[in-house]
Amino acid sequence: MTTAPSATAEPGQMTHREILEALTGLLLAMFVAMLSSTVVSNALPAIVTDLHGSQTGYTWVVVATLLTMTATTPIWGKLADLFSKKLLVQVALVIFSIGSVVAAVAPNMGVLIGARAFQGLGVGGLTALVQVVIASMVSPRERGRYSGYIGAVFATATVSGPLLGGLIVDSPLGWRGCFIVGIPVAALAFVVLQKTLHLPTIKRDVKIDYLGATLIMAGISLLLVWVSLAGTNFDWISGTSAGLVAASLVLIGLALWVEARVASEPVIPLRLFRDRTTALATAASVMIGVAMFGATVYLSQYFQLARGMSPTEAGLMSIAMVGGLLVSSIVSGRVITRTGLWKRWLVGGMVLVIAGIGLLGTIDATTPLWVVGAWMAITGVGLGATMQNLVLAVQNNTAPKDLGAASSVVAMFRSIGGSAGVAALGAVLAHQVTGGVKDGIARLIHAGKLTPEQIQQLQHSTGDIPKLADLPAPIRAIYEGSFGEAVGHLFTVATPFAVAAFLCILFIKEVPLRTSNGPVESVSERGDEPELETVR
Structure with a gap:
């Protein structure tokens, strides 16, 4: 793909200018998908406290979205190989918006979790389809630069989400405003894509x-x-x-x-896994999902419940990780586009992820904040060089007709790892906090440091997420210490999964990025080229 507008683009192809215009809408859609998780992260303690939820409820507000996103990602990817990609992205935006409205007015944890699950249907579509559409517009070699843009949007959403969420929670809008903020962006993405995205689609019988x-x-x-x-x-x-x-x-x-x-027409064509790159990248994606989502989702809880921060302050702390992710994703994308070589970035990125997560395993409620921030920055730099480039490696080895399925398979398995990691580590966190609080309160009672009145003020069970400001000082200290130690333990548990991802990446064979979107001989099957038409 040339770097200047082409007035003589081939029929069905988009010029460079058209790609940039459509990319604006795609990145807005990606921003909405990422924002749906990050804007809520710092609001979760307030949400669960207000709706009288527990640590399990906290976990399920996150898992519900990941669950439906994970389960439907391959379906969206397969539909992208059969239907208009533009229409599918717009449908996903509408589904996301409906789920957001219901979540904003949820009267209890059950309705909120259900709305988050419905919202995840749209997020799954956006996560899979944005990658697929970009892959349809540009060659693998040029795609490295665009993957850098995706990484930058991911970083921006991750930075602005917690900050915006914290400000909204602390404002008169309260936590419910966090679910409304993405709707105007989704509407804008819908309109931009309607005007700018013109892609060829495959004309053949549809079998779902x-x-x-x-x-x-x-x-x-x-x-x-x-x-x-x-x-x-x-x-x-x-x-x-x-x-x-x-x-x-x-x-x-x-x-x-x-x-x-x-x-x-299988949703997940098993022939894709005959390719070593696809098989190993998929396995690595599972492990990265466990390490990344499973551990980092609880950092906002650590800052608020172990360090006594406000939602806004907890959002500011996330800049450390996302700043590293932003820089490394842009730099790696541009260098990969220039050189066509990508494995060194995957290997180096995973080394940094292992180091960062391992160091975060040493934190507790008394660790200096600059130390926590430094370990987060190391982790962010590693993730920025790894996540998008794994998808790029798979797309480079995939036939054009399987781009949707292959891209969504990698995203799906990363989400499976993330869902399992969030769920399993959330259960570990709840167990450790409950045990630590019970033991701590028992010690205080035995030492005579709690009065009967203070014990009676403890109205919630030790498994619930407390409102720290309402707790007696000795009990608050116990909660803060228990959360701090438990979150540090989660990163220790996540470290072996990052090591497993590193081993998978080591065995991936590097294939220089293709400079066209033509068929891949080793993967594609023989047959006539499909008839193309431009969808406008």
Whole structure:
């Protein structure tokens, strides 16, 4: 793709100027998807306290969105190989907006979690489709630069989200305003895409694998329900656990059989995994999801509940991680576009992720804030060089007709890792905090440092998320210490997953980025080229 507008673009192709115009709408859509999680992060303690939720409820407000996003990402990707990509992005924006409105007026935790799950349907579409549309517009070699832009938008949303969320929570709008803020951006993205995005689409019979899609969603959902509830609602080793795991494995097994033997247009074409790069990048994405989402989602809780910060102050602390992510994503994208080489960035990025997460495992409620910020910055630099470039490596080895499926598979498995990580580590956090608080209160009572009146003021259970300002000083200190130690422990638990991702990346064979969107001989199948038409 040239770097100047072309007046003689081939039929069905977009000029450089048209790409930049459409990219504006795509990046707005990506910003909305990222903002939906980050703007709520610093509001969660206030939300759960106001709606009388527990640590499990806190976890599920996050997991509900990740769950539906994860389960539907491959479906959106497959639909992108069959239908108008522009229409699908716009549908995803509408779904996201409806979910946001319901979440904003939710009267209780049940409605809020349900709205977040519906919102996740739209987020899944935006997450998968933005990558697919960009891949359809530009060659893999040029795509490195655009991947840098995506990383920059990701960083901007991650920086501005917590800050904006903190300001909204502390304003008269309260936490409900956090769910409204993305709707104007979604509307703007809808209009921009309607005017600027003109892509070729494949003209062929549409066959949607409804059975495979249903089995995949059901199998993943049951697995994540088990991971998130085990240890709190029932034991890890119990009849309920065995039943959920067995049912999940059966459904996933049936889904694999349907995808391999029954479906003529499978949601996840299993032939993609014959390519070593795709298989290893997918495995690495799972591990990165666990390490990144599973551990970092609880940082805002650490700053508010272990360090006594306001939502706005907790948002300011996120600048350390996202600043590193912003710089490394832009720099790596530009250098990759210039050189066509990407593996060194993946390897170096994962080394920094391992170092950052390992160092964050040493924090507690008394760690100097500049130290916490430094460890977060190291982690951010590593993530910025890794996340988008894994997708780029897979797209480079994929036939054009499978771009949607391949891109969404990587995104889906990263989300699976993130969902499982958030759920499992949330259960670990709840267990550790509950145990630490109970032990601490028992010690205070034994030492005679709590009066009967103070004990009576403790109206909530130790498993709930407290409002620290309303607690007696000795009990507040116990909560802060317990949360600080528990969050540090989460990063220690997440470190081996980052190491596993690093090992997967080491074995990926580097293939220089292609300079065209032509067929990939090693992956594509023989057959006539599909008829193209421009969708406007």
